[in-house]
Amino acid sequence: MSRGKQIYQNECMVCHMENGEGISGAFPPLANSDYFKNDVSKAVDAILNGLEGELVVNDVTYFGIMDPVPLSDQEIADVLNYIRNSWGGTAEELNVADIQKMK
Template sequence: MSKIIIVGIMALTFLSCPSNSKKSNLSAQIDNSSKQDQSTLEASIIRGKNVYEDMCITCHMPNGKGVPKAFPPLADSDYLRAKQTESIKAVKYGMSGEILVNGVTYNSTMAPLGLSDEEVADVMNYINNSWGNTIENFVTIEKVSEL
């Protein structure tokens, strides 16, 4: 009888101990998810570069610095960092009126470009991760479509 009790206590102790394999599997799932998110972002950035080169480069220039007093910079832009939603709307719908970027007032018109939600998300991801920008905002198709 005492052997059964000892075996029972040992079994309960063994079963109640945390499993390293469960932790390893969870860590692996988190790592894979993170890698998948990074891979998705990288693919979006590549597509966004193509959109930028087709639709944006004429005004905002290859280096993202824009044209002084005519078209605002996207590189190191305080407006872009602080106003992501407004920036997404500008890419999707165009914009006009005064905006202040890096202490300079711009008052020109950006016509609607006719981009799909995916193209808007991709070009925003490209801009947010180019020319020294490191804006931690992965723009998704869903986010664009909500606007």
């Protein structure tokens, strides 16, 4: 969790905010987000390839661009473990093998 928190603070927090709630109308929330709650591979894809265009998160439509984030498989696992288990969330721990399967 501490490694994931550090990555989150360095790479994600500027847009998704310290509490993971994003910025209304601009950047979607990661905290309690339905976008990848049941399909974490969407988050892996977003980190590796970025996102562009319309995105619906928690019934709110966002339009924007997220550039790819150059992270290793271990760093992706760490930051997603942090995101999925912070702000009231609970999820199974991801490891490098899980990330590699989703790529």
